[in-house]
Amino acid sequence: MNDFxxxxxxxxxxxxxxxxxxxxxxxxxxxxGIYLIGTGVWGIITG
Structure with missing residues (x-):
C-alpha cells in the first residue's frame, strides 16, 4: 500500500x-496573484 x-x-x-x-x-x-494584480492596477492608477 502507499505507506509514504x-x-x-x-x-x-x-x-x-x-x-x-x-x-x-x-x-x-x-x-x-492578487498581490501582483493589485500592484499592477495601483501602478496604472498612480502612473
Whole structure:
C-alpha cells in the first residue's frame, strides 16, 4: 500500500478531497496573484 502518504490522506472519508498541501499551495498562489494584480492596477492608477 502507499505507506509514504500521511495517515490522514489514506482515510477513506477524505477520498475525494484535495490534500492539505495542495490547498496551501493554491492559497499561496492566489495570494501572490492578487498581490501582483493589485500592484499592477495601483501602478496604472498612480502612473
Amino acid at each position: 502518504l500521511p495517515k490522514d490522506e489514506l482515510d477513506p472519508e477524505r477520498k475525494d478531497q484535495p490534500s492539505r498541501n495542495r490547498v496551501a499551495l493554491w492559497i499561496i498562489g492566489a495570494g501572490l
